Amino acid sequence: MKSSVASSELSAQKVVAQIRKVRKAAEKASESHRRFADYRYLRAVLRAYRYFDDNNLLPHLLETAPSLLMTPVRADWHPLRVIIEATCLQPECRVRSRWTRGLEYAVGEGIDPKELSRFIRSP
Numbered sequence: 001m002k003s004s005v006a007s008s009e010l011s012a013q014k015v016v017a018q019i020r021k022v023r024k025a026a027e028k029a030s031e032s033h034r035r036f037a038d039y040r041y042l043r044a045v046l047r048a049y050r051y052f053d054d055n056n057l058l059p060h061l062l063e064t065a066p067s068l069l070m071t072p073v074r075a076d077w078h079p080l081r082v083i084i085e086a087t088c089l090q091p092e093c094r095v096r097s098r099w100t101r102g103l104e105y106a107v108g109e110g111i112d113p114k115e116l117s118r119f120i121r122s123p
Helices: 004-032 036-056 056-069 081-085 093-109 112-122
Strands: none
Touching: 004 036, 004 056, 004 081, 036 056, 036 081, 036 093, 036 112, 056 081, 081 093, 093 112
8 A cells, every 4th residue: 555655746746847837838938039939838738748757647637736746637638738827927818728638649649849840830
């Protein structure tokens, strides 16, 4: 029983640490006045999603988001939306929804985070 609690706490710590990295990227993007500054933030979101998926932390993300990250979570939300809601400084829900749908498409296509900006710009 102790090992499952300890592993749960370790997983929560990993989730929070990764979300902190994405929040730093969001802060840098919001401070920047460059046209494509949000691409770095979206790349950080996709990188965090890949990390959570590769390490089987997506269920832990959905558990820790409401309690530790103070992020509302709906039952039908994709984990990408949870990451965006936990880190985004953009006040408009419409923008966050579009970013989520775009990243879901990129995940479906198997796009690497390094190639996300090229994928977004392609016709």
